[in-house]
Amino acid sequence: MIRAAFLALLSHWLRHPLQLVTLAVGLALATGLWSAVQAINSEARASYKQAEEQLAGLAGARLGPMEGSISLEQFARLRRAGWQVTPVLTGNVNFGDQAFDIMGIDLLGHPLSAALITEQGAPDLTALTPPGLLFAHPDTAARLTLLPDSPPLRAVEDVPRDLLIADLSLAGRLLNQSHQISYMQLLPTQRSGLQPLAELVPELRLDASGDAADTARLTESFHLNLTAFGLLSFAVGLFIVQGGIALSLEQRRAMLRTLRGLGLSLRLIVLLIAAELMAIGILSALLGLAGGYLVAAALLPDVSATLSGLYGAQIERGLELRPSWVLSGLGMALAGVFVAGAQTLYEVSRMPLLAAPASQARGQHVRRSYRLLAIAGVALLMLGAVILLVSEGLLGGFAFLSALMLGAALLLPQLITLLLSLAQRFTRGPFAGWLLADTRAQLPGMSLALMALLLALAANIGVTTMVSSFRLTFTAWLDQRLAAELYVTVRNDHQGAALQDWLAARDIPALPVRRADLRYEGLPLRVYGVVDHATYRDHWPLLDAKSDAWDRMFRHGAAMINEQMARRHGLKPGDDVALQSGWRAEVVGIYSDFGNPDAQAIVALPTLLAQIPGVPNRQFGLRVPEEEILPVSKAIRDAFDLPADAITDQRTIKMRSLAIFERTFVITAALNLLTLGVAGFAMLSSLLTLWAQRLPQLAPVWAMGLTRRQLAATELLRSLLLAAMTALLALPLGLALAWALLAVINVAAFGWKLPMYLFPADWLQLFLLALLAAALSAALPTWRLSRLDPADLLKVFANER
Amino acid sequence: MVLSIRNVTKTYPGQDPTSAVLRGVSLELAAGRTLALTGESGSGKSTLLHLAGALDLFDTGEITVAGTALSSLSDRERAALRRTKVSLVFQQFNLIPSLSVERNVALHAQLGERWDPKWGAEVMDRLGLADLRSRFPDQLSGGQQQRVAIARALALRPTLLLADEPTGNLDESSSAKVMALMLELVRDSGTALFLVTHSRSIASMLDQQLHLHHGRIE
Amino acid sequence: MNARSWLIAACFLLPMPFAAEAQGYAGLGSRAEGFAIPRPNTPLKFPEDHGPHSDFRIEWWYLTANLQSADGTKYGVQWTLFRSALAPGNEDGWQNPQIWMGHVAATSRDRHLFAERIARGGTGQAGVTAQPFAAWIDDWQMQAQSDGIADLKLAAQTSDFHYNLNLKAEGPLVLHGADGYSVKSDLGQASYYYSQPDYQVQGTLSLGDGPVKVSGSAWLDREWSSQPLAADQSGWDWFSLSLDSGDRLMGFVLRGENGNFSSGTWIGADGTVSALAPGAFRAEPLETTLVAGREIPTRWSLVLEERDLSVEVQALNPQSWMGTQFSYWEGPVEVSGSHSGQGYLEMTGYE
Incomplete structure (x- = not known):
């Protein structure tokens, strides 16, 4: 059965x-x-x-200093209160002309030390006593050329690339910091009943996650x-x-x-x-x-x-x-x-x-349900607005987006109905009247597909607008930030000074790129010192600045900060910022700084040197005329025996950056097209499904004297009409989406806001694409209709109940 | 008695009880006999047929089909009764458009787990459907479709066959032909037939005739 | 190889290739290059000698207590701070070559809980000061409440047990060997060694099921050297017993390939101290227990003829295994036979 x-x-x-x-x-x-x-x-x-x-052990919660470093006393205070923390000392060391990040850990207590000796044979205490032992990933080890007086090196798979690890004793000697701690890592097991960190070490800052977790947060x-x-x-x-x-x-x-x-x-x-x-x-x-x-x-x-x-x-x-x-x-x-x-x-x-038998009542029912849908849609839109007002951050942003999209989709049938009745009011002629009425009658069967199309089109407009705006801003920003034609990195300060002399002798303007890595409220802060040069005044991508910002920076020790830092700490021009203890500077400008999650500031170079002596002087931006680029870079390479990658011209950097940018949004574009494809398919499937119900509606019109070709054309026309109306309604929705992506999601996710640009040409293209999708999806039913056997139409009358 | 209807009343929801569709109808039908019920549109004859087929519920009285009193049956038991004992033939044929003629004919008997291919073939044969067995309903004429519906109903060898204007959609000549075929098969399979029609001529082909007027047998 | 073996080596090895020669238990039997060596006829000076001796390679502050709750339940408690130097010297910061290791344990008849902490010197995380006396690693501490070490507060807390004890010394310090110069082998290896064997203890102890008020007695050992074991010595059995007669006995047997070396100290009830001649103290295992995968003697027969002592020593909890970076057996014992009493037993070098 x-x-x-x-x-x-x-x-x-x-x-x-x-x-x-x-x-x-x-x-x-x-x-x-x-x-x-x-x-x-x-x-x-x-x-x-x-x-x-x-x-x-690199990940996990950390205690870091608000500024400078942690003292041994702070470390001992925590340990003696029962907190299981392990000290880490980080810095940058040079071996010959190579610079490496080094991480000094307590080999007796840091979780990483287990991995360091896992693959080795007998324990080797030389790591704890002079000359000590460096651990590096085999790839890193292969790049490192050891000098006779540098400590022995051991290659270990488990060490992250581009990082040297050593016991605190060796790291302390290499960095000349035997009494400092960069940060402390909280070990996973802590006993209960400990005194709170905020009471014990109020001067330290707890970062709930380390580097790896940062990756997780960002991604x-x-x-x-x-x-x-x-x-x-x-x-x-x-x-x-x-x-x-x-x-x-x-x-x-x-x-x-x-x-x-x-x-x-x-x-x-x-x-x-x-x-x-x-x-x-x-x-x-x-x-x-x-x-x-x-x-x-x-x-x-x-x-x-x-x-x-x-x-x-x-x-x-x-x-x-x-x-x-x-x-x-x-x-x-x-x-x-x-x-x-x-x-x-x-x-x-x-x-x-x-x-x-209640077919007549159905129309009533449909009209009422559209009104209910529209009310739900408006409610959702209002909910979205409320979410936007009260919540911050990524989740709030996405909740707003969902409410916006869904609400708009629910509004669609009612809006199309309104548009159609509006059109009906202004049309004359029986054919157009019938077409509009018939389109309206078709709406119940099509509305879901049209909602799908609306969402796909809006997403397309929104995302394209965001990506294009981003690209425009990004390229402009690249032009501004990479104003110098050539960028040279030398091996050491000594060579740096020599290069400066060499350039001065040849009258080539050189802009030293010198920076110090500090901490601001416990988070990384990179401070650049720049010389007074028109390059900066003309090109720097300022978002907001005091009128005499550059003079105040170069003459009076003021600073400009990047947008991320300004947003994160609520800073604006005119505020004072403590870049380091005893170094307060007035914020005179805020500039955009894409692709960088951390805080950044620029000050006049003398200001930086006065505050932090001994800032490395190894990177230079050179202003050279276009035709001089090649000869100058060759001359520098020869004179200073620099490797090929030490000199980069601006065009290469820009090309690379843009390539990264393009790849970034390949996925978005691909998904965009796929979604539109799905929506087109939705149209096709609903038209096909409506097919069977069409004949009884078309047969009388046919009997009244329309040809089958005309009927087919009507069919196509109606699809185009519906798609066009949907596309028109998708435009404002798409722009709202773009705005949300640029001004809400981006700020929450990356810390920078992007200006929104409009691309009407893209809209036209998309509009045509929507019509094309509609035409394609209507093609099969239309073709069928034009080839329809009159007998099938007659059957409608013969068989009607 | 295969069918016994005793003092049945029926009012549709929302309807004024004074204008009930059925106001105390009683009738009896013995095994193998045929009964025609005539009446104008709205006289309640279709409703009475639906009640006898356990398709709908009545308010008072009792209907007994093949010894089973319908008033005490659950929804599932009523479905089981329709599956195994009662067949229906409607004016609108009610064929499954996606099944072939042969599958349509077999469907009811298969649902009732009483499908006998030999009997099924004979029914189809005698109704002139042998050459149409692999066609689909939309490829058949109205008369052919009704013959498929009758074949489906009789392939079950039901105790009771209920027919509601079975030839209402057919012209006069094919109507008479289909009726004759149906009556012949009904007799041969020992099925009792309860037929509702507004046509006196069709009613006269049956053993017994009753007339329903304003919800009462006259 | 794992992190554990790294740490064993780090704490108790000289900076030289590991497998070069037979090292003895935890590397104690190795040479002492660059470190000071114990010399006889060097009088100990207090309070200075309560503090660390950074020029010596190893040193410990070793306290064990036999305790009892009001209902007579017996407990043992251990609090130990080891110092091991990779090189002589004790400057501040990351170049400090001192490594500190703390062990704490609490034992009842059916439970034995322990924990371990390791710290490098030069940060203040662990250390010892002589005056006022304090020894600590993380939040475990032994702190004098007055001059000297006669009045101590002892505390340790871990995630599964903790204790807080007040210790008051009833008698004087006891210097072992020749005025604190304690010979450890026939070849002359030696250490400086003194004890406070007579603390009265009051306090609370929790083995994870709520605090219990306890009282009893405790014994503190202080020892430092640069090379206490001869190269062939692989471990030791060490007893500290408080007898009901009021006498106390510290006796040890150093097990070596070329015969055992035993010695000890008798402390009379009247406070007189006499060093035992090598070989006078005899200890024979009577029964072993399978502990952490190895056979460990947990019932002993002890004989000291000059004192008419012939007793049996039975572990309160035979599973008193310290599964720390370098592991050993340490737990409270009960004494019966010619004398009765209680004490602590430490056994090392059983593989």
């Missing part, structure tokens, strides 16, 4: 294979994009985790972005699925009644339909997972390029089939099917056995 009933239900799909295909493909697309995003995310996270494990915004996109395409896909399921029920309504008449219980029918949905769900999910895997595999290289370009996080692995995202994909597909099918199942369960 169940078999026969199930087969009868399924027979519908055999007679309507296209419907099944759209349903399955819609779900597969949704699942595919979702699981692709999840696959990429989980791969990236696994990568971070591996890196974190590699860095073993989290990126992954949130991806997830949002995945969810968006999933939602768009669900519109298709919902439409498909609803249609399949609509068409089987009579069949279900008959089956009940033949003695199937309602419960069984609902169960069977659920089973059918489940089967379709699993099938589509598998399809989608396969597709998602391919998409993820194709996108992963770009993602890793993005992540390393933006955040310095490395993904060093291929794509793996992880149960986490496979299961999440399956789960989402099934959950999606049931969300999409819930209404259908509910309707089936409420379906009376005997049909009640």
Whole structure:
């Protein structure tokens, strides 16, 4: 009995294979994009985790100084109060002409020390006593040329690249800091009942996470972005699925009644339909997972390029089939099917056995439900506004975006209805009148697809506007920041002085790039000292400055700070800032500084040198005429015996930076197009599903004297009309989205706000693209209509109930 | 008695009780007999048929089908009754559009787990459907579709066949032909037939005729 | 190799290749280049000698206590601070070559909890001052409440046990060997060694199930040297016993390939101190227990003929294993036989 009933239900799909295909493909697309995003995310996270494990004890909570370094006394105070902390000393050491970051740890207590000796043979106490022992990754070790008097080196896989590790004793000798601590790391196990840190060491600052966790925090915004996109395409896909399921029920309504008449219980029918949905769900999910895997595999290289370009996080692995995202994909597909099918199942369960003729009432019902949708939409938009007002940060930003998008989508049917009735009021002529009325009648079947199209178009406009605005700003900023034509890095200060003399002798203006790394309120702060040169006054990308900012900086020891620092600490021109203890400077300007998560400041070079003597003098920006670039760099290279990469010309740097930028947004563009594709498909599937209901509506018009070609043209026209209206409504939504991305999400994620530029040419292009999608999706029904056998139209009259 | 209706009343929800559809209807139908119920539109004859088919609920009285009193049945038991004992033929054929003729015919009997391929083939044969077995409903004429619906109903060998204007969509000549075929098969399978029609001529083809007027048998 | 072996070596090895020669237990039997060597006829000076002797390679402040709660339940408590120098010297900061290691333990008949802390010198995280006397590592401390070491506060807390004890010395310091010069082998290896064997203890102790008021007696050992073991000596069995007669006995056996070396000190109830001649103190294991994968003697027969002493010593908790970076057995014992009493037993070098 169940078999026969199930087969009868399924027979519908055999007679309507296209419907099944759209349903399955819609779900597969949704699942595919979702699981692709999840696959990429989980791969990236696994990568971070591996890196974190590699860095073993590098991550975790830290205690850092507000400024300067931590004293031995502060360390002992904490230990004697029972806190398990271990000291770390960091700095920069030179071996010959190479500079390396060094991290001094207590080999007797730091978690990392276990890894340092894991692969070695007998313990070697030479690391604790002179001359000591340096640990480095084999790659780093290969680059390091040891001098006769430098300490022995041991290559260890578990040391992060480009970092030397040594016992505190050796690090202290190399850095000449045997009484300082850069920061203290909190060990994982602490006993209970300890005196709070804030009481013990109020002068220190607790950073809940270290470097690796920083990566996680920074990249989290990126992954949130991806997830949002995945969810968006999933939602768009669900519109298709919902439409498909609803249609399949609509068409089987009579069949279900008959089956009940033949003695199937309602419960069984609902169960069977659920089973059918489940089967379709699993099938589509598998399809989608396969597709998602391919998409993820194709996108992963770009993602890793993005992540390393933006955040310095490395993904060093291929794509793996992880149960986490496979299961999440399956789960989402099934959950999606049931969300999409819930209404259908509910309707089936409420379906009376005997049909009640109530077709007229339906129009009323539809009109009321549009009004309800619109009210819900407005409520959502208002909720979004409230979220924006009260919450800060990334999550608030995304909540606002979700409310904005969903609210707008819910408003769409009502808005289109309004537009159509407005148009009806101003049209004359029976044909146009019929077309508008018919379009309005079609709206219920199309509204889901149109919502999907609206979301996809708006996302497209929003993201394109953001990326293009970003690119414009970024290029302008690059031009400003990289004003010098040549950048030279020499080996040491001595060589630096020699180069300055050499350049002076040849009348080549040189701008030394000298900097000191300090801490401001416990966070890293890099202070550059610059010389008074027109290059800065003309090109520096100031966002906000006092009128005589440059003079105050060069004459009176004032400072300019980057946007990140200003935002994070609420600083504005005119404020005083303590760059170091005993060094207060007036903030006279704020400049934009993209791609840098940390605080930065510039001061006059003499000011910097007066405060921090001995700042390295090894980097120079050279102003040389275009045609002199090559000869000058060759001359410098020869005169100072510098390696090729010590001299970079501005164009190369710009090219590299822009390349990183472009790769960063490749993913976004790809996902954008895919989403639009899904929306186009949603249109196609709803037009196809409407097909069967079209004939009874078209037949009378045909009988009244319209040709089939005219009917077909009408069909196309109507699709274009709906798509055009949707695209028009998508524009303001897209711009709102762009604004939110630039002014809310970016500020929360990166700490900088971007100006918004408008790109009407892009909109026109997108508008045309939407029309093209509509035309393409209407092509098949139109073609069918133009080739329709008149007998089929006649049948409508013959068979009408 | 295969069908016994005793003093049944029925009012639709929201309807004034004084204008009830059925106001105490009683009738009986013995095994293998045929009964025609005539009446104008709105006289309640279709409603009575739906009640006999356990498709709808009545307010008072009792209906017994093949020894089972309907008033005490649960939804599931009523479905089981329809699946195994009662067949329905409607004016609108109610075929499953996505199933072939053959599958449509077999469907009810298969649902009731009483499918006998030999009997099914005979029914189809006698209704002239043998050559149409692999067609789909939308490829058939109205008369052909109704013959498929009758074949589906009789393939079950139901105790009781309920028919509501089975030839209402057919022209006069095919209507008479279909009726004759149905009555012949009904007799051969020992099924009792309860038929609702507004046509006196069709009613006259049956053993017994009753007339329903304003919810009462006259 | 793991972090653990690194630390063993770090704490108790000279900076020289590890496997070069038989080192003896925890490297104690190695040469003492650059370090001071104990010399006989060097009178100990107090309070200075309560403090650290940075020119010597190793040193410890070693306190054990036999305690009892009001209901008669027996406990043992250990508080030890070791100092080990990678090189002589004690300047401030990261160049300080001193390494400190703390061990604490609390033992009952069925539980034995212990913990360990390691610190490098030169930061103030761990250290010892002579006047006023204080020894500490992290939040574990032994601190004098008046001059000298006759009145101490002792505290340690870990995530699973803690104690807070007040110690008052009833008698004078005891100098072992020849006025504190204690010979450790027939070849002349020696250490400076004195004790305060007679503390009365009051305080609280918690083994994770709430604080218990306890009282009893404690014994403090102070010893420093640069090379206490001969090259062939692999470990020792060391007893400190307080007998009910009022007498006390410290006796040790250093186990060596070329025969054992035993010595000790008898402290009469009247306070008279007499060093035992090498070999006079005899200890024979009677029964072993499987502890941490090795057979460890947990019941001993002790004989000291000159004092008519012939007793059995039984571990209160045979599983008193200190599973620290370098591990050993240390726990309270009960004495019966010709004399009765209690004390502490330490056994090292069992592999």
